[in-house]
Amino acid sequence: MNPVIYLDNNATTAVAPEVREAMLPYWGEKYGNPSSMHTFGGRLARDVAKARSQAAALFNARDTEVIFTSCGTESDNAAIRGVLEALPDRRHIVTTRVEHPAVLNLCKHLENRGYRVTYLPVDAKGRLDLEALKLALTPDTALVSIMYANNETGTVFPLAKIAELVKERGLILHTDAVQAAGKLSLDMEAIPADLVSISGHKLHAPKGVGALYVRRGTRFVPYLIGGHQENGRRGGTENMAGIVGLGLAAELARLHPEEAAQQAKLRDRLEQGILRAVPYTRVNGDPEHRLPNTTNISFEYIEGEAILLKLDEAGICASSGSACTSGSLEPSPVLRAMGVPFTAIHGSIRFSLSRYTTEAEIDRVLSVLPPVIAGLRELSPFWARREASPAKP
């Protein structure tokens, strides 16, 4: 068994062995610059082109519609700022209350710069109200930015429907698909979104590389101005190893759609096992529309950081929406937007699986977790009084 059971794949993933292998030469003999005139460097342009085709295939798109970036956050910034700059007369942005900080904090920043931002609410399961979206769209709207799948709960938004609504009004849609890439279809023939952000390290490529899909014809001003790289749409010498790694990782994801069902099966085994073995728990999010690898579970009467530390001691990696893990004392804004009670947010734990998660690992978690929860509850002054309190399973 692995020394560590890694169930925090929405934070980052292991680099696939095939991907690591493919990247190694670019830290060694293939150190050339693909923009060079000489063969030694210039031939690397072919490797970039291949990686671009591999990434484009994940989007079922043309090669020219893919821009390599340095991370998901850069892709989000490039998309949002790039569109706003192309449409300087429009001052309104529509987004949601549950976006990743890369979008949410950028929107807050833009608010301070004179933009008007509508933050769409979600319901108790984290679902978006499409009527509210329709009402939010105005002639002044420059851009709609709505994520595909939520990083904390795994709740999936109906992106194709959202895209249709936005396109009916002739507006531009950006989607942060960082969590969805490799787990949900990103067929841009079927989803009429205009810009899509993905990140390498959530997809078994390394950290430090991302990509942005930009539908042909979308008005867009480059964010990083510099050399002619990426067709003049993103300056900066190519991160060769990262780009080649992201290309191959995208291909592996595209060629193995069956992995989603495998992960969902293991995730369900974990979730049902926990719900059976541990009373006073609740699943956060929308079980009907959810990433196959994610479950977010609240354990009442105890606090998430304490659970994580105990799991860490047993070599199990997960994450929590608890205030005490955030550094800001602020409990998860996503769970709060869903109206999850504070008491349940404090004890929320996210488990996120990957293609490398095994049944043996899940079973190990199922044997370790219940006594951890029981032990912390024994320590909690609220556990003994639970019958008197309103929270019931």
Add this chain to the structure above:
Amino acid sequence: MWEYSESVKEHFLHPHNAGEVQNANAVGEVGSLVCGDALRLSLRVDPQNEKILEAKFKTFGCGSAIASSSILTDMVLGKTLDEASRITNRDIADALGGLPQEKMHCSVMGMEALEAAIANYRGHGQPQAHEEEEGEIVCKCFGVTDKKIERAIRENHLTTLEQVTNYTKAGGACGSCHWRIEEILRKVLAQAQQAAGAPKPGGLTNLQRMKLVQETLDREVRPQLQKDGGDLELVDVEGKKVKVRLLGMCYGCQVATFTLRDLVEGKLREFVEPDITVEEIRA
């Protein structure tokens, strides 16, 4: 990830004196489910000599909250109530080999539970959930009063909003009370200064002056400059002459002279000493 000391980890993984004292005659409980941490401390006190014979805790909270509770029970055992009442949140944090700044409120919770238990023994309070000292609620998210904030500022020599949040949690969630906390900070700091600085013959020592200058710059001046994309750093303090270097947008700014005289010197004269002068050091 938090940098917890070995002692914090040890007390979290193997807590001492967990549970509830049977026939306890002093019980203190602070915090709530909503706040995200709570501590119930139960003690058995010898009525003859007021020695603490037994101490146990139940805690809802993070690793450092549990560790703070555990070490608190160790610290009070065998002490008289008078001795125990002198334990401060600093003592608890120090006994654990320190706590991350953001987790100092866990040690404050320990101290408060102990005070509540002692008050309960002496008949000043009932062992009830979420006991709060009197005062006006400032932070509605975590139910923190102005009295509690003032006390934390005084006892721990806090100077910034961020520190107040770390020690009391106040202002840690929605942020709508930040202005109130800033107001309290200014009030308490001004009081402290009057008490300490003013009538003492010879005025501030060099060390006191340097510390006060740095604190005033960090609290009153730099946030203002940073709003405009600038900043400054303290280079030196020579007697009453304060040397600073302007950074960012402030460096080479045409109105830098006014910034120095009106803002920097003005604030230092207001908060440190009335005859301070400021000089700019160019890089």
